[in-house]
Structures are given as C-alpha cells and as structure tokens.
Amino acid sequence: MQLELMIVNIGLFLLGLALLIFGSDVFVESASKLARNLGISELFIGLTIVAIGTSLPEIVASSTAVLAGKSQLAFTSIIGSTVINLTLIIGVSALISPLASNAVVIDRDAKVMILIIGVLAVFMLDPITPGMIVIWEAAFLLVLFIAYQSFLITRQEECESCYQFHVFVDYLIRFRFLTSLGGLFPKRRGKKEKKQDTSSEYEVGTEGFRFDILKDLLLVIISALLIIVGAQLVVAGSEFITQTWGIQEGVIGVMIVALGTSLPELTVSMNSARRGFGRLLIGNVIGSNIVNITLGIGLVSLVVPTVILLVLGNVVLMFFALFVAFIFFYIIRKDWRVTRWEGVILVILFLVAQIITIYFEQFGV
DSSP states (O other): OHHHHHHHHHHHHHHHHHHHHHHHHHHHHHHHHHHHHTTOOHHHHIIIIIHHHTTHHHHHHHHHHHHTTOHHHHHHHHHHHHHHIIIIIHHHHHHHSOEEOOHHHHHHHHHHHHHHHHHHHHHHTOSSSTTEEOHHHHHHHHHHHHHHHHHHHHHTTTOGGGSSHHHHHHHHHTTTHHHHGGGGSOOOOOHHHHHHOOOOSSOTTSHHHHHHHHHHHHHHHHHHHHHHHHHHHHHHHHHHHHHHHOOOHHHHIIIIIHHHHHHHHHHHHHHHHHTTOHHHHHHHHHHHHHHHHHHHTHHHHTTSOEEOOOOHHHHHHHHHHHHHHHHHHHHHHHHSEEOHHHHHHHHHHHHHHHHHHIIIIITTO
C-alpha cells in the first residue's frame, strides 16, 4: 500500500511538471496570437506574454509554492534554475558545438543579469527585513523587469550604440521606461487609418474571425488551468517526497523542480547548438534568468512576503549563483564564445552546485 501511494504521488509530481511545461507552451502561443489580433500593441505583447513565456513554469511553480507556505521550495527552484541555465544548459550545448555570441548584446545582458542577482542577494541579507522579500523589494524587482524589457524593445529601433549596459543604467535611473510605456496604449486613429487597417491576421467581420478568436480564447483558458493544476501537483508532490523520504525542500527545489522545468530549455538549446544558433541560445538563457528572478520572486512577493531562511545553505546557494554568473561572464567576455573546454568547466560547476545543495540542505549544515 505504501509503495502504491509512493508511485501514485511521484507519478502526479511528474504529471504536474509535464502540465506546467506543455500548458506554458500552448498559453504563450495562443495568448500572443489572440492579443495581436485584438489590436493590442506589440510592446505590450513583448513586455508580458513573450518575455514571461519561457519562464512561465518556474514563475507559476514558485508563486504556488510561496502561497502554499513553501518559500524554501520557491527560492531554491528559482536560484537552482538560474544556476542550471548558466552551467548545464550552456555547458552541454558548448560540448555539442562551440557557441559564438554577439559582443554588444551579451556584454549588456550578462551585466544586467549579474546586477539583478546581486540585488536579490542584497535584499536577502537586508538588515531591516533579513530573510524576507517584502513589498517594496518586490516592486523594485518588477521595475527592473519592466525597465529591461521596454529598453530592449524601444532602444533596438534607435541605434546599436544605444544598446549598451551604461545606457540601460541611465535609462533605469532616469525612469525613461515610463515614457516608453506610453506605447502600451494604442493611439487613436482617424477614419482613413481605420479603413486601411488590415494588420489583423484574421479577416475581421467574418464567421472565421469570430471562430478563431473564440478558439484562441478557449486555448488560453484551458492552458492556464493546466498550468495552475500542474503547479499544484508539483508542490503537493514535493511535500509528499519531503514527508516520506525526508528529503529537504531545498534539495527538491534545486535538483528536481528546477531541473525538471529546465529540461525543455536543455533540449531546445542542444538542438540550437547543433544548428549553429549559439547567439540566440546564450541570449535566451540570460533573458530567462532575468525574468525568473524579477517575476518568479517579484510577482508573488507583492501579495505575500517571500520568506528566505537565512541558513548557511541558502546564503551559499545565493552567492554561488552570483559566482557562477561572474564566471560565465568572464568566459564569454574573453573572445565572445564558449568553447568545449569551457563547456566542461560549466558542467563541473553544475555538479558542484548539486553537491553543495545536498551537503547544506540534507545534512542541515
């Protein structure tokens, strides 16, 4: 009976991971199509649906964990995912084929990622609210997300030299992203413009248009439900594993939830490496880390403060993630590529992260 219960719960946990990943893919595709054809601006779609899409499993899983009172699971899964992206995904992809990158873009994005990881570390050790991400800290993380996404979209249209880290810092400090956000709201059009507007993918005013709108809306609703159910199953499954096998939430967060939600990215990255899309691969991994931290922790902390236990294991994991980010930047900064030998180093760092997690979390050091 105990064996059957264990098999069922592990099966439900794996089903939850699958629903999270599959539901997220369907949600992003359907929501983007629906928003675009309802006349919602490309800026809004880029800032929300597309940006969040690749990190949706991590964001929903961590938010559900915090709301269920399992902040340790949420924190370790987000930080674990950050480490996995920079070590396992980049490392294995580089072993398949050396990865080239865009100097200007990677220099900026990698520095933004290091900045955000550093900000989270400061918030974690903040002497005023130690071990807790409170509402103003969550708001700051969300401001970083909005500023970064709007900077990418608006500055891309201006010039290549406007696309650098020091320009982003100026853009953030001067709150210039607030001006850019004006593009979220569609401008009023004249009568002539309305008549000539044929940008919609659907043929407006036809039965096909209404059917496709309803179909995409239905897919958005169904996929959202799949994501919610999947997140609930993941959290419930992790609780069962913790209680039955005595495995700590931190270990589950880093080694199971973070790795499980990163498996699709690993598969896509390996295929991208084989086809020579190294630049796109590295950019996507860095962007995913930025979104994971700013939204995965920032969103839910606006509602419920995220409690991060100030145990040695969490502190070490946080600063190990920052260390890995610096190592990654050093590797990529040398000649704007990741070689096979550097890929080996990154994979070794992934294994070190797992050992650190098990040692500190499981043995209570």
